[in-house]
Amino acid sequence: MLDDALARELGLDPDWLRGEDGVRLLVGALVPEGATPVAQAYAGHQFGGWSPRLGDGRALLLGEVEDPAGGLHDLHLKGSGRTPFSRGGDGLAAVGPMLRELLVSAAVHALGIPTTRALAVTATGRPVQRETVQRGAVLARVASSHLRVGTFQYAAASGDVDLTRRLADHAIARHHPAAAEREDRYRALLEAVIAAQASLVARWMLVGFVHGVMNTDNMTISGETIDYGPCAFLDAHDPATVFSSIDERGRYAYGNQPAVAEWDLARLAESLLPLLDDDQEQAVALAVESLGQFAPRYEEELTAGLRAKLGLEAAGDGPAVAAVVAEALPLLAATRADHTGFFRRLADAARGDEEPVRALVEDPSALDGWLGRWRALAPDAAAMDRVNPCYVPRNHLVEEALTAATLGDLDPLHRLLEVVTDPFVERPGRERYAEPAPEGFGRYRTFCGT
Known part of the structure; x- marks a missing residue:
């Protein structure tokens, strides 16, 4: 293919x-x-x-x-x-x-x-x-490159500071050229990677993507998603969701991804310490200060993304908007609503038809208070359709397509690719591609493929 x-x-x-x-x-x-x-x-x-x-x-x-x-x-x-x-x-x-x-x-x-x-x-x-x-x-x-946090760890472990410096200079030139304009160019590199990864992980969380193996060798300096081994998308929204067959303790569960990203970035900071300052104590202080940018940057990206998904980009910054946005993901978790379907069908509610989104939860009354407060903010349904996908690679459909492909039949894979590569356009006759896994699908497990 x-x-x-x-x-x-x-x-x-x-x-x-x-x-x-x-x-x-x-x-x-x-x-x-x-x-x-x-x-x-x-x-x-x-x-x-x-x-x-x-x-x-x-x-x-x-x-x-x-x-x-x-x-x-x-x-x-x-x-x-x-x-x-x-x-x-x-x-x-x-x-x-x-x-x-x-x-x-x-x-x-x-x-x-x-x-x-x-x-x-x-x-x-x-x-x-x-x-x-x-x-x-x-x-x-x-x-754009395959430079990873693990690349810097390898260079740092060699004890050759000049090697780490040359690697950092290459990463700046290749991915973050604005860092070269600062006097503290290597701290600027660290902060650029922190910002890129905060944005990336926030985007994963917004669409319900579970990477599954966030080891430091799978975190890129560019901020690109890499390594699609045990990855999968949420059906029911549950922060504890783990798909990887080898993640027995849930280290890389959906809800843990921001904290793990921050942990990985701390390992990058450790690798860069000799470049941040000749005095190790001062270098550590600078690294810790820079790492402190991750959480607020991540929250900013996640909140902005949720506002867009809820159709509230033009709704102002009042406390009513902040409360509705802050309660959205906990509401999905409490009701175990289908992650992709909930946001997509929420646009129907913005147009006045709440039944499609209510049908996604066992107890529709659990949505009453939040839906009313959200609708009072006049969400933009058309804007929601532009950012909330109708189609993602549903786990049962992925397995169906891959099973057929390994037997030589690529048609199911081509059909699935057709919808997931144009995910915001809802098409008649493709309803099954927007539906959660059937009840008999069971607990989903993925494997790294090695």
Whole structure:
């Protein structure tokens, strides 16, 4: 599967990519002239535990692609084979997990959230042994870069301050050039990453996205979503929701994502301490002060997003508006309302028909007081439709599409991609794509695919 539109954005010819040389490029069998592919090294905290050497165990950075506007993008393969960081693994990937990343990253992009993007998933015909024998595939994805918090941790752990400095200078030039204008450029870099991640996680929370594996090696310096292994979207709104099969203690539950992001950013700050000040005590004080920007920035982004989702952007800043906004997510949690459906059907209530949103909760009377106060603020239904998706990759539909795809039938995947990549336009005949999982679907579990 090839994303033709993304290929054209990058200045690549989709027809060439479908040809023999293009396919060889997309699986790592053809190295472009002048390119020097590398498996990137990084460290990381995984579920809170320190791993000093991780790196691309099944991935390969082919090189950079310059788009027609002059922008640079990493072209990165996943599942192309063993690397020096494979640690006994085969370096391969199976069709199902790679198609999951293609599908969900496309949906996240369509929702306006910064993300790595899948250019193609190419079946290799090679068997991959996991719990069972599966069909092999290689994912080709693009990002503004693949620099991670774990990249800085790896450099810092080497004890080479000059290496950390050069890495930071590269990150500033590549992602946060405004930081170079400040005298304290490395503190400015830290604060730019903090701001980018606060915005990113707030956007995840607004659409009910659960990343599932927020290790420091999966937090980008650019503020793009990366690694779509055990990710999923909420059906019933519940802050304790965990989808990942290996997250036994709920560290990366939906409601924990802001706190985990702040924890990860503290690890970035630790890596940058030698660049913040020669005096370690002063460097720590500066880092702590900068980290203090995360929570207010996150709350600002979340509140602004909720105001938009509730149609209250033009409603002023009075206490009545603040109360309605602050109570929205706790109300969803208390009623276990369908996250996506609640906000989408709330626009019907703004137009005078409350029945669709009331039908989403077991006890409709629980909505009475809040709905009345919200409607009194004259919410803008048309504005709500523009920011509240009708379609997200519902978990049962993702599984249905991936199961069919692994058996060679791509039609369900194409149909699901059609709606989730145009998520704000409600279409007749696509009602099942907007419905929560059926009762028999059970507790959903996702896997990292390695």
